[in-house]
Amino acid sequence: MAAITEGGAAIALDGAQKTRRHLTKARIRWVVVALILMFGAVAGRLIQLGLVVQDTTIEGQTRDLITATRPALLDRNGLELAVDIRVPSLFAEPRRIIDVNEAASAIHSVLPDLNEDWLRGRLTGDKGFVWVKRELTPEIEDKIMQLGIPGLDFVTESKRFYPGGNEASHILGAVNIDNQGIAGIEKSMDNDSVALLQSLGLARGNELAPVNLSVDLRVQHVMHDVLTDALTRYQAVAAAGVMMDIHTGEIVGLVSLPDFDPNNPVTALQKDSFNRITAGIYELGSSMKSVTIAGALDSGKVRITDSFDARFGVRFGRFTIDDFHGKHRILTLPEVYKYSSNVGAIHIMQAMGKDTFRAFLTRLGFDKTVPLELPEKRNPVVPAKFSEIVAATAAFGHGLSVSPMHMLRAMAAFANDGYMVTPTLYRRSLEDARKTYEQVVSEKTSQEMRYLMRLNALEGSGSRMNKFALGYRTGGKTGTAEKVVNGRYTTGANFNVFASAFPLDNPRYAMVVIVDSPRAENAQSGTTAGWNAGEATGRIIQRVAPMLGISPDFNPMLDDELVPVELR
Amino acid sequence: MIRTLNIVFVCTSIFALIGVYALKYSVSETAAEKAAIQRQIERQQADLSLLKADWAFLNQPANVAPIVARHVAELNLQNLAQDQFGRFEVLPLRLTAPDALALDSLFESLNSGVDPIQQIISESN
Numbered sequence: 001m002a003a004i005t006e007g008g009a010a011i012a013l014d015g016a017q018k019t020r021r022h023l024t025k026a027r028i029r030w031v032v033v034a035l036i037l038m039f040g041a042v043a044g045r046l047i048q049l050g051l052v053v054q055d056t057t058i059e060g061q062t063r064d065l066i067t068a069t070r071p072a073l074l075d076r077n078g079l080e081l082a083v084d085i086r087v088p089s090l091f092a093e094p095r096r097i098i099d100v101n102e103a104a105s106a107i108h109s110v111l112p113d114l115n116e117d118w119l120r121g122r123l124t125g126d127k128g129f130v131w132v133k134r135e136l137t138p139e140i141e142d143k144i145m146q147l148g149i150p151g152l153d154f155v156t157e158s159k160r161f162y163p164g165g166n167e168a169s170h171i172l173g174a175v176n177i178d179n180q181g182i183a184g185i186e187k188s189m190d191n192d193s194v195a196l197l198q199s200l201g202l203a204r205g206n207e208l209a210p211v212n213l214s215v216d217l218r219v220q221h222v223m224h225d226v227l228t229d230a231l232t233r234y235q236a237v238a239a240a241g242v243m244m245d246i247h248t249g250e251i252v253g254l255v256s257l258p259d260f261d262p263n264n265p266v267t268a269l270q271k272d273s274f275n276r277i278t279a280g281i282y283e284l285g286s287s288m289k290s291v292t293i294a295g296a297l298d299s300g301k302v303r304i305t306d307s308f309d310a311r312f313g314v315r316f317g318r319f320t321i322d323d324f325h326g327k328h329r330i331l332t333l334p335e336v337y338k339y340s341s342n343v344g345a346i347h348i349m350q351a352m353g354k355d356t357f358r359a360f361l362t363r364l365g366f367d368k369t370v371p372l373e374l375p376e377k378r379n380p381v382v383p384a385k386f387s388e389i390v391a392a393t394a395a396f397g398h399g400l401s402v403s404p405m406h407m408l409r410a411m412a413a414f415a416n417d418g419y420m421v422t423p424t425l426y427r428r429s430l431e432d433a434r435k436t437y438e439q440v441v442s443e444k445t446s447q448e449m450r451y452l453m454r455l456n457a458l459e460g461s462g463s464r465m466n467k468f469a470l471g472y473r474t475g476g477k478t479g480t481a482e483k484v485v486n487g488r489y490t491t492g493a494n495f496n497v498f499a500s501a502f503p504l505d506n507p508r509y510a511m512v513v514i515v516d517s518p519r520a521e522n523a524q525s526g527t528t529a530g531w532n533a534g535e536a537t538g539r540i541i542q543r544v545a546p547m548l549g550i551s552p553d554f555n556p557m558l559d560d561e562l563v564p565v566e567l568r
Numbered sequence: 569m570i571r572t573l574n575i576v577f578v579c580t581s582i583f584a585l586i587g588v589y590a591l592k593y594s595v596s597e598t599a600a601e602k603a604a605i606q607r608q609i610e611r612q613q614a615d616l617s618l619l620k621a622d623w624a625f626l627n628q629p630a631n632v633a634p635i636v637a638r639h640v641a642e643l644n645l646q647n648l649a650q651d652q653f654g655r656f657e658v659l660p661l662r663l664t665a666p667d668a669l670a671l672d673s674l675f676e677s678l679n680s681g682v683d684p685i686q687q688i689i690s691e692s693n
Contacts, residue, residue, distance in 0.1 A: 080624035086614035138614065156610055163625035221629035471650040543647065552650035 069158045070179060070186070071208035073172065075217040076252070076427055081168055082186070082262075085161050088141040088154040089134040094125045096151035106147045107132065110140060123151075134177060135159050160186075162262040164217070167224050170256045170275040171215055171374075171425060174265035183268050185213065185425055188373045212427045214250030219243060222543045223253045227513075230536045231257055234518035240276040241513040241540065242404060246412035246501065248433040249421035251372075252509070252548075256280075276514065278369075279376040281401040285529070286340045286461075287479030287497045287512075288397030288407075293337055293345070294414050294449050295360035296352040298441040304448050305566050307332045308347040316389040321346065324480075334567070337452045338460035340478065342396040354391035361400075363440050364413070364420070370405045373425045380406060397479055404512045407499050411476075412510035413440050414449040415501035451562045453477065454504045458559065461530045465498065468538025471552025472545045473559070476500025476511075476537065478529035483517065493517040496529035498537045503550050505558045513537045 014022075073082040090107075097103050104119040111133055122130055134157065141154050160175045162168075173184015181187035189211070227239040240256040256276040260267035267273065274280065296302035310331045313322035323341050336344030349357050361367070361382060369377040380402040383390050393399040405423070413420035422436035441449070453475030457466040461478040479497035482489040496518060501510045518532040525531050545552070560568075625631060636645060677684055 079627060080620075083617070083621050083624055085617040085621045086610070088614075138611075156614060161621045163621060164628045164630050167628070167630045218629060221633065224630075225633065542650070546648060546653070551653050551655070554650075 069208055070160060070175070070189075072210040073185070074210050074212050075215050075220070076212060076250070077216065077218075078212070079217045080163055081213065081215070081217065082160060082162050082172055084158045086156050087135045087159045088138065089157045090132040090136060090141075090144060090152065090154055092123055092130050092132050093151045093153070094123050094127045094130060097123050098150060100124050103149045103152065106149055107144070107152070110143045110147070111136075160262075164220075165263065166259050166261050168215060168217070168220050168254075169259045169262050169268070169273075170277070170376075171213070171220075171251075171254050172262050173374075174260075174262040174268040176265060182265060183376065184262075185373060187375050191375070214245075214248075214252060214425055214427050215254070216252045216547070218547050219253040219544050220255065222547075223255045223540055224257075226536055226539045226543070227255050227257050229539075230515060230518075230532060233521055234515060234532045236515045236518040236532070238272075238276060238516040239514065239536070240280075240404065241511065241536070242277045242408055243509055243511040243540075243544075244408055244412055244423055246416040246421065246507055246510050248428050248430055249412075249423045249436065250428055250433075251423055251425050253544075275374065275376045276516075277404050277512075278372060278374050279378050279403070281378050281380050281403050282495055282497075282514070283398050283401050283481045283484070284404070284407055284497050284499075285397040285479030285481030285495065286342075286345075287477045287499045287529075288394070288400075289337060289340065289345045290414065290449065290453070290477045290499065291361070291364065291407075291410055292349050292352075292357065292395045293333065293452065294410075294441050294445055295357055296348045297448055298360070298418075298445040299352045299356050301353070301356075302333065302348055302351050303566075304333050304451075304564055306351075308336055308341075308344045308351075310336070310341045310343040310347070312343075314343055314346050314392065316392065319389070321392065334452060334455055337477070338456055340461055345395040346392045349391060349395035354386045354388065357391060357395070358386045360440075361394075363438075364406070364410045366400070366402050366406055366410075370403065370409055370423065372405065372423050378403065397481060404497070404514050407497070408510055408512040410440075411499045411501055411512065414446055415453075415504070415507035415510055416446070417443045418446040447562075448564055450475065450501070450504045450507065451564055451567075453501060454559060454562050457500075461528070462498070462500070462534055464530045465500070465534035465538035465541075468535060469502070469541040469545070471554050472541050472550060473503035473505050473553065474500055474538070474541050475502070475504045476534075478534055480528045494527055494529075496527075496533040498529055498533035500537050500541075502541055502545065503553075504562060505553075508550070509548065511537060511540070513540070 069084050070082075072080060072084065075081055092103075094100075100120055100123045103123055104116050107119055108114060108116045114133060119132070122132065132152070144152060144154075158179055160179060162172060169184075171185055173186040173188075174182055175186050176182050181190040223241050223243065227241055230236065230239045238257060241253070242251060242255075243253040244251050254277055256274075258273050260270060260273045262268065293302075297304060307330050310323065310326075311328050313320040321342055323339070323343055327335075327339055327341065331339065331341055331344050333344075333348070335341070336348065352360075366380055366382050369379055380400075382400045382402065383394075386394065390399050409420060409423060418439050418441040419437040420440045421433055453462075454473065455475070456462045456477055457475040462474075462476050465476065466474060477499055479499070481495045481497070482491060483493040483495050484490075485493065494517065496515045497512065498514075499510075499512045501507050513533045513536050515529075515532040515536065518527055520527050521531070639645065674684065
């Protein structure tokens with residue numbers, strides 16, 4: 001209602017009802033504002049909570065990675081080679097510890113080997129997580145839990161345990177405290193599968209399917225046992241051996257001494273305990289004559305009935321190469337092999353031609369490392385081009401260095417109808433193995449090589465081996481190389497090899513045994529390969545053959561059937 | 569009308585409140601139970617893994633071999649020699665029919681009171 005008066009300003013007055021309405025509107029507005037603020041605060045807090053990232057890492061690593069498991073490793077018959085055990089590890093949350101001194105002395109009372117001052121320093125501060133001691137026993141876990149100190153807790157970790165200890169150390173390798181492989185098959189598994197599984201979170205806490213290796217633990221044990229014995233018997237610096245199924249390429253045993261204890265991974269990195277089978281390259285001496293002769297027979301330029309003049313040494317400028325067990329007469333090819341004639345081997349190589357010989361070495365894979373799962377490998381040293389003298393020395397195994405694994409693969413091919421297989425440490429079927437076959441020599445050459453190997457065991461340098469392995473139709477070639485010390489060949493120390501295959505009437509396994517710097521066992525024995533590497537091979541075969549389902553057979557017909565038709 | 573509706577709503581709210589409250593407690597109780605069982609499983613798995621490792625260790629040739637070596641003398645253990653293997657072909661074949669004549673003569677001698685086997689035994693003594 002407005003009252004209008006003349007000549008004066010208009011005065012407007014609100015009625016009591018209108019005034020109250022305005023007041024109510026204002027109050028509602030304030031309430032709305034208050035509510036918006038309140039709910040806004042709640043929403044803001046919710047967003048804040050949602051954005052908080054929980055720190056689940058343990059000293060830079062995710063908690064899951066610490067508890068990650070690895071698959072159990074079994075041998076070919078299902079015996080455990082490596083298993084995971086769950087062990088508690090003690091950690092502390094320093095920011096939740098109330099009395100550092102009390103906590104430190106309490107822990108010290110249970111774990112006396114921990115320094116109390118170190119503990120106090122460890123437990124002081126505002127950190128969210130520190131390890132106190134890893135990989136404890138359940139008993140210690142109980143004792144510490146009973147102390148009832150706030151801020152101490154346990155996490156269950158997986159720890160790798162190798163029940164066999166040293167026995168298969170070079171195959172298995174080792175893992176570090178974070179369960180990552182640092183050597184051997186453990187490392188190679190990390191490289192291709194387990195690390196991936198762990199990073200995807202599939203290997204956490206729950207069990208992974210166990211992995212079967214190709215190794216036969218019984219064979220592995222026998223090889224380890226015999227080679228350990230050889231180390232003391234011949235006072236050798238080192239000894240190593242490897243056995244392979246020539247059809248499937250499965251490695252059934254691999255030992256290299258001195259070795260290490262995978263349960264104590266620090267020892268794995270010692271310089272002297274490297275894997276001599278895959279990571280050692282050596283001049284393999286006369287055992288290389290198998291390669292020379294196989295190449296020559298396969299080239300067709302040399303026949304098994306040929307004879308070679310070994311009456312005089314071969315001269316190259318100032319040097320004359322002569323024979324160790326010199327016969328100094330004309331030798332047939334089997335005699336060259338049997339008497340291990342350097343001169344004969346050179347003539348055989350020359351008949352084949354040095355370039356053909358070099359190409360044959362390439363065909364055998366002597367230019368690169370052997371494709372095997374183990375990460376410990378070293379490139380072989382074979383001159384890219386052979387001069388006359390280098391080819392001559394290479395014919396009897398000097399001037400080129402390959403690993404024993406190379407020799408094993410070549411010997412397996414010579415016994416396996418000329419098919420060279422890719423070795424493996426995992427179980428493999430024959431069909432899968434056939435896909436990796438490469439024919440390096442003909443079937444006929446393979447037959448002739450089997451005859452030569454057996455002949456050498458019956459009449460040549462392998463006879464000491466055959467004394468132990470009687471009835472198992474074993475054959476092989478010795479190799480005694482003078483070691484190179486400070487760039488010169490020394491006559492004092494030998495590097496001895498025995499490369500063999502058995503049973504030769506139906507070959508199944510190939511083996512290479514090396515003995516480094518052996519001494520004579522007694523006054524009557526020698527230091528050449530037949531006396532040590534050869535005898536060790538015989539002892540291994542004598543014990544291992546029955547386990548592998550090979551029964552002894554003394555039928556002389558079996559040996560006669562190995563003789564090629566031309567020589568009967 | 570609105571009054572009764574309000575009373576119904578208030579009552580349902582109170583019941584729902586009590587229900588949710590009880591549910592919350594039972595859930596947290598179940599969660600605690602689950603955690604306890606999980607801890608137990610973890611502990612038992614750990615124990616199991618230790619036992620498995622123990623078994624594997626005891627089964628290893630590396631562990632059995634020294635035990636064998638210790639008892640070589642008492643049990644007269646020796647490595648298997650090659651000539652100790654036999655074959656089925658070496659065994660003589662079983663006779664297709666019993667030797668009737670030999671049996672007849674055996675029965676005759678038994679009837680007459682002479683036991684040839686007893687004779688062999690007494691002769692050897």
